[in-house]
Amino acid sequence: MAEYARKKAALKIQPRPLGGQLRLAKSTVSNLFRYQSRDAPERPLSLGHFNEVIALDRAARTLDVEGLATFESIVGHCLPQGFLPPVTPELKHITIGGATVGIGIESTGFRHGFVHDALREAEVLLPDGDIVTCNARNEHADLFRGLPNSYGTLGYILRARLALIPARPFVHLRIEPFDSPPAFLDAMQQATARDEIDFVEGLFFEDRRFYLMTGCFTDEVPQVDDILREHIFYRLVQTRKDVYLATADYIFRYDPEWFWNLPDAPFYSLFRRYAPRRFRNSGFYTRYAAWKNRLRDWIPALAPTATEPLIQDWEVPWDKADELVEFCLQEVKLDGRPWAVVPIRTPGQPTLYPVAANQLYFNLGCYCQVRKAEGREPYYHSNIMDRKCFELGGIKMLYSSTFLGPAEFDARFNGEAYRALKAKYDPRGKAPDLYEKVVLKAG
Numbered sequence: 001m002a003e004y005a006r007k008k009a010a011l012k013i014q015p016r017p018l019g020g021q022l023r024l025a026k027s028t029v030s031n032l033f034r035y036q037s038r039d040a041p042e043r044p045l046s047l048g049h050f051n052e053v054i055a056l057d058r059a060a061r062t063l064d065v066e067g068l069a070t071f072e073s074i075v076g077h078c079l080p081q082g083f084l085p086p087v088t089p090e091l092k093h094i095t096i097g098g099a100t101v102g103i104g105i106e107s108t109g110f111r112h113g114f115v116h117d118a119l120r121e122a123e124v125l126l127p128d129g130d131i132v133t134c135n136a137r138n139e140h141a142d143l144f145r146g147l148p149n150s151y152g153t154l155g156y157i158l159r160a161r162l163a164l165i166p167a168r169p170f171v172h173l174r175i176e177p178f179d180s181p182p183a184f185l186d187a188m189q190q191a192t193a194r195d196e197i198d199f200v201e202g203l204f205f206e207d208r209r210f211y212l213m214t215g216c217f218t219d220e221v222p223q224v225d226d227i228l229r230e231h232i233f234y235r236l237v238q239t240r241k242d243v244y245l246a247t248a249d250y251i252f253r254y255d256p257e258w259f260w261n262l263p264d265a266p267f268y269s270l271f272r273r274y275a276p277r278r279f280r281n282s283g284f285y286t287r288y289a290a291w292k293n294r295l296r297d298w299i300p301a302l303a304p305t306a307t308e309p310l311i312q313d314w315e316v317p318w319d320k321a322d323e324l325v326e327f328c329l330q331e332v333k334l335d336g337r338p339w340a341v342v343p344i345r346t347p348g349q350p351t352l353y354p355v356a357a358n359q360l361y362f363n364l365g366c367y368c369q370v371r372k373a374e375g376r377e378p379y380y381h382s383n384i385m386d387r388k389c390f391e392l393g394g395i396k397m398l399y400s401s402t403f404l405g406p407a408e409f410d411a412r413f414n415g416e417a418y419r420a421l422k423a424k425y426d427p428r429g430k431a432p433d434l435y436e437k438v439v440l441k442a443g
């Protein structure tokens with residue numbers, strides 16, 4: 001705490017230059033994925049040094065952590081002591097602050113909700129430089145409930161206090177294949193009601209293969225599968241009934257391949273097997289992808305013309321899951337890559353992400369390039385999936401590109417409540433507005 005207090009005292013916000021907007025500068029990669037490049041004048045605020053774990057309280061089962069600490073460092077601190085955050089994102093370099101204001105999901109979501117549901121208290125640097133502590137009961141409870149889905153537009157989290165859950169060293173994953181959405185979805189829903197199960201998720205493919213994966217913490221396993229060098233996680237689970245992983249490997253199972261985006265070509269097989277560990281993670285992959293994109297900006301001939309990214313998450317009420325699955329199977333071709341699914345039930349109701357409390361939702365994610373739809377506008381697939389999700393009473397996450405007009409955005413993400421929060425916590429508009437930030441401009 002002393003070190004954190006010292007950093008906090010040293011924090012000074014510079015006066016806002018004309019036309020500049022507050023932007024978070026940090027040393028780890030961003031896990032935003034916005035397709036269109038948006039140049040906005042900005043005023044970078046460097047908070048990258050707020051990246052450490054402060055203290056774990058075993059008796060209270062809570063963790064105090066700085067806002068820009070990555071989940072890799074949080075898991076590295078908590079797991080050896082037998083604890084984990086209830087919902088830990090799958091990419092190592094996602095930070096606690098980013099996942100709280102950006103909506104974080106995982107295979108524990110059927111029991112523990114979203115990442116932000118574990119938040120007990122936050123210290124927030126408001127856009128004008130004041131620092132406030134908010135929790136569910138104090139005078140800043142409105143800010144506390146408004147942080148999820150605010151994307152830094154109400155201020156930056158400098159310190160978070162999180163509830164923790166007990167964890168064990170290994171995860172035993174059982175995989176069950178299905179060939180129809182109703183059977184797959186029924187089995188998944190039933191799994192969410194079983195007390196002994198700690199993790200529930202699924203993958204499915206356009207040839208109508210569906211894999212339900214249920215996992216349990218355990219102290220002992222007959223073997224430990226290696227998904228860094230030997231196996232590729234999403235391929236392994238298509239060939240096995242049981243997979244045994246060290247808990248940290250399970251938590252970050254999609255990190256080494258950035259889901260399924262390392263190609264299967266011979267060069268990448270060698271890379272997979274022999275590259276130093278520091279290159280076998282999503283942070284390295286993200287930097288590599290950014291470098292490739294810059295190269296394509298300079299040499300347009302290198303830019304892929306046949307594909308575009310479809311990196312999005314959508315949530316619909318559980319009784320609409322079947323319809324969403326049939327829709328995506330018919331309308332979008334992933335060329336052998338999977339769709340990813342987790343069931344989510346949130347105990348709370350965040351102001352800016354209006355999902356119903358205590359209701360099971362179906363979260364569908366797509367994390368790869370897709371073939372462009374011939375004769376259609378760019379990002380056709382993102383748009384039709386968004387429309388279908390909304391038609392089914394669902395909601396989409398905003399870490400990726402969003403193409404809504406301001407009125408619809410307002411209606412879907414509680415614009416009225418947002419404006420009240422903005423007027424109270426950023427009255428002089430020093431940070432960008434949410435619509436401006438997630439639809440129109442950068443970061």
Ligand SMILES: Cc1cc2nc3c(=O)[nH]c(=O)nc-3n(C[C@H](O)[C@H](O)[C@H](O)COP(=O)(O)OP(=O)(O)OC[C@H]3O[C@@H](n4cnc5c(N)ncnc54)[C@H](O)[C@@H]3O)c2cc1C
Binds near residue numbers: 024067091099104152
């Ligand atoms: C390919 C891909 C895969 C993903 N997979 C998962 C997943 O498995 N599980 C999951 O839960 N989520 C996932 N996400 C979503 C991810 O959690 C969000 O994009 C999250 O906002 C990223 O946080 P970050 O720490 O990387 O922060 P950044 O990407 O750097 O920032 C995200 C936003 O949060 C703001 N922000 C960052 N730090 C703070 C802070 N301390 N206080 C306030 N605002 C802050 C930034 O200004 C920015 O607007 C994925 C996203 C992508 C693109």
